[in-house]
Amino acid sequence: MPDKITIKDIAKEAGVSISTVSRVINGSSPVKKQTKEKVLKAIDKLNYYPDALARSLRVGYTDTIGIIIPNIANPFFATLVRGAEDYLRSKGYSVIICNSDNAVDQEEKLFNILAEKKVDGILYSGIGDHIDKFNQINIPIVFIDRVIKDNRFSYVSSNHYKGMEDLLNYLYSTNHKKYVFISGKKEIFSAFERLRAFEDFTKKYNVEYELLEGEYTYKSGLINGKKIKKIPDVVVCSNDLIAYGVVESFKERKIKVPEDVSVTGYDDIMFSKMFSPALTTVSQPIYEMGKVAAEIIYRLLIKKDDYMPVKLFQNQLVVRESTRRR
Amino acid sequence: MPDKITIKDIAKEAGVSISTVSRVINGSSPVKKQTKEKVLKAIDKLNYYPDALARSLRVGYTDTIGIIIPNIANPFFATLVRGAEDYLRSKGYSVIICNSDNAVDQEEKLFNILAEKKVDGILYSGIGDHIDKFNQINIPIVFIDRVIKDNRFSYVSSNHYKGMEDLLNYLYSTNHKKYVFISGKKEIFSAFERLRAFEDFTKKYNVEYELLEGEYTYKSGLINGKKIKKIPDVVVCSNDLIAYGVVESFKERKIKVPEDVSVTGYDDIMFSKMFSPALTTVSQPIYEMGKVAAEIIYRLLIKKDDYMPVKLFQNQLVVRESTRRR
DNA sequence: TTTTTTAAAGCAAACGTTTTCATAAATAAT
DNA sequence: ATTATTTATGAAAACGTTTGCTTTAAAAAA
The missing domain is CATH 3.40.50.2300 (Response regulator)
Structure with a gap:
């Protein structure tokens, strides 16, 4: 198997320092047009893609959101997740989905895993409250499908x-x-x-x-x-x-x-x-709820203020054929 | 916000080197009972959890599998994913789910993201073949719901x-x-x-x-x-x-x-x-297919041989009420 | 005791990035 | 031309781990 291509290889190939390579990748500061081209060419030639792990370790975030739900095979949650994922991906985030089967200890385990993986935020729908845990791991969270009286936390729910x-x-x-x-x-x-x-x-x-x-x-x-x-x-x-x-x-x-x-x-x-x-x-409005939850966590992430939004959706009676006047 | 607790803090608290802390966490080599206790106590006291990013960067794997499917809101895929995830989580893996909506360019993007995130393997159900891409990123993959004639790749499908x-x-x-x-x-x-x-x-x-x-x-x-x-x-x-x-x-x-x-x-x-x-x-056997796909990728990961398993499921006619003799 | 062997702990390099700071090159002002 | 300013690049530290190698401590053998 071919050795892994790193930013170093690109630097060497382009005859330039790794800082410069990093800068053309991220556009973080200006680089001369012709060196930029050299770098781009090298990247293309060696087929380089940056290592998100190394990057995240350095910058301190992962562009990843964890979602904890009872069961993705339940269409309610599948739709909810889809709503959240669509929005988040449009903002450049990936999503890690975890099924808890409504078991509190499993939820706890999943929080740990997500904390270790350094997700930037968590969307959570489940049973336990885990307030102590949240304080420990110190990751923005929004509760889904549940009203939280503790005003340190955001939620989206419906009535x-x-x-x-x-x-x-x-x-x-x-x-x-x-x-x-x-x-x-x-x-x-x-x-x-x-x-x-x-x-x-x-x-x-x-x-x-x-x-x-x-x-x-x-x-x-x-x-x-x-x-x-x-x-x-x-x-x-x-x-x-x-x-x-x-x-x-x-x-x-x-x-x-x-x-x-x-x-x-x-x-x-x-x-x-x-x-x-x-x-x-x-x-x-299941898809919409997922989307709004995602919007909230996104806002929480980009502006580091203490704004803790909360959204309560109204539900709509829909009468079909399974009932009739007695 | 409190500073992030790292292995260094634990080392200091326990009055021991960071190597030792690492060793008690991973059990990678023996450490005296009483120092172990000190370390464990420190971990507990400071509420430390290790950084999976740093770890992965060092060890070269992430214990994460990517799954690319058309749409999680489709119950077929939700069940499939559940089958895969249950198995993988039991083996200590997490799962990143990506919806492609059966768009080849979106698939391509997702492969890139997963490659950057350094997932250990990919479960893929989609349209494109992306063979060149796979050769580039060099990550084990198993195709789902599709027969691949190229014998460098595993698949699970049904007839x-x-x-x-x-x-x-x-x-x-x-x-x-x-x-x-x-x-x-x-x-x-x-x-x-x-x-x-x-x-x-x-x-x-x-x-x-x-x-x-x-x-x-x-x-x-x-x-x-x-x-x-x-x-x-x-x-x-x-x-x-x-x-x-x-x-x-x-x-x-x-x-x-x-x-x-x-x-x-x-x-x-x-x-x-x-x-x-x-x-x-x-x-x-949807759930089962997800599970088997997961088993295959798991086997591919632990034993680095070139064993490329392939599984073809039989399908079962089930006659219910929506048809009748003419 | 002294020496040899074994067990436990520490040092420091490495993983692949980003970014601060310093320097070199290029441009503008004198 | 010389100096001052801007622009582009490079060197090196840092992110938080694991692990090979070395050292120290403890135990066993002499």
């Missing part, structure tokens, strides 16, 4: 409580009397908020309901769907994946949606409109 | 031709006479192979058909679905997303699947079984 409230009010207004609610893991902020909205709702209208503890997966919907003995007017699911599972479990039992029971989701991932019955759900 | 052939034979045996085929971009290996199987099929059985050029997206299915004037017996789609789009477009036109027309997909992404009608498709 889950309000979204769920809107959905429930709609259901109530269309004559749904008996409810089953399948929650996500309560450690997850969004799941907690949606559940909270549901609990407040049941109190307010003194409505008949059953509460099932699930998690944000298709499988959980499948399992919990089977557990439902008394078919209610509507099964309110804490996210779309759960709803898919519930519908499937009902299909197996020949229970028809929406004829026999309404089913609702949350998130409006791209498949929910294709699902049949097309899912009544609450839409979050 | 798209055979899979499509099986599907078509099944359709033929269930009395489907008139076909519409919606292809993916022909530059993509899998799309090319699936189309090739279809063309051979039409010749072999001299069957009535129409060919529509699409791409691997829901939207493309929607658009091309609308273009279908004469409803055939079956619309064979080059992947599942296209099929979703076609079904949706038919729904708008009150054309019933499978009553009026069969529709098939390819890939069997996780949503296809939840889709209604549940999609008849050809399943690829």
Whole structure:
């Protein structure tokens, strides 16, 4: 294998010092046109590309952002990540993606790895708060899909409580009397908020309901769907994946949606409109949220002020075919 | 902000040389129990974590793998990536994900970035062949979802031709006479192979058909679905997303699947079984393929021999509700 | 004890860049 | 022409590690 080409080789080839080479690469200070050409020619000839490690070690940043999410195979996060990555790459950043599977200890490990890799910033969506860790590693972070009261931290989230409230009010207004609610893991902020909205709702209208503890997966919907003995007017699911599972479990039992029971989701991932019955759900601007999170971290990085922006998105009820008036 | 803690600080705190600190961190050579304790204590006290950049610069590797795919928001790739990442992380690697959107020039750019970042290996699924580039950057690579005849390169792929052939034979045996085929971009290996199987099929059985050029997206299915004037017996789609789009477009036109027309997909992404009608498709072991690709690159990295493994997966016809005997 | 062997720790170079500071070359001002 | 100013280049330190080699300390053998 051929030896690695370094800036030294270019310098020698072009008959010039390495400082000069560095300067033409980075345009950091003027260099005479004809020497510049020599250098460029040498670079091209030897097929040189600079070592980002060495560079980062020197300059103190890596142009890399870490993203910690539960699971990239969940379309919600895939879309979110895409939103963030598109923006960041346009600004010259790369992205390291880490799946935590919502395990706090795994999250902690990932923070360590990202800190060691010297990422410039972190986008984080997960369970733990890790505040002590953040103080240790001292890397700008923005929380995603979660409201942080600690005003040292930025976040982008959406108004889950309000979204769920809107959905429930709609259901109530269309004559749904008996409810089953399948929650996500309560450690997850969004799941907690949606559940909270549901609990407040049941109190307010003194409505008949059953509460099932699930998690944000298709499988959980499948399992919990089977557990439902008394078919209610509507099964309110804490996210779309759960709803898919519930519908499937009902299909197996020949229970028809929406004829026999309404089913609702949350998130409006791209498949929910294709699902049949097309899912009544609450839409979050997922791609946009990823993008905004990326914008925030970017701003945090370039201007070193203490500006800590925060963005709360509104959610939108979208009524489709999986619900109907009772 | 507090100064960055380096190995030097630990050395001073523990009253020991930096070599010794390095040795206790890496266990690279024996150090007396009691000095080890001092060092560990200092590390803990000062909250030190080593700088992976500096380390990589010295040792010559980064424990990082780059992955280039068209689009992480496509569930096929999300699952694939998850398979790869799970394996790699278990071996101590991190993963940088890059979306190319199937643009050759973007792919090229991404290869450059990954080369500069000194990733140890690359997993690549895309359009271009970039053979010259690979020779330049000299980083182990494994191609995903694509057969490479050049035996200097590894790949994992699946037998798209055979899979499509099986599907078509099944359709033929269930009395489907008139076909519409919606292809993916022909530059993509899998799309090319699936189309090739279809063309051979039409010749072999001299069957009535129409060919529509699409791409691997829901939207493309929607658009091309609308273009279908004469409803055939079956619309064979080059992947599942296209099929979703076609079904949706038919729904708008009150054309019933499978009553009026069969529709098939390819890939069997996780949503296809939840889709209604549940999609008849050809399943690829997506997660497994990602995992195997990761295994291969890992083997390539640890043993520096010239072993160039290659893995071809078989695909499995899965008949569900979106087709029926004519 | 003294010498030999082994184990533990330290020194300093190296990895490939960027950048400060000094110097040389070129241009402008006298 | 000479000096002053600007412009272009080079030398060398620094970023934070690992590791080959040397030295010191400890243990074993004489």
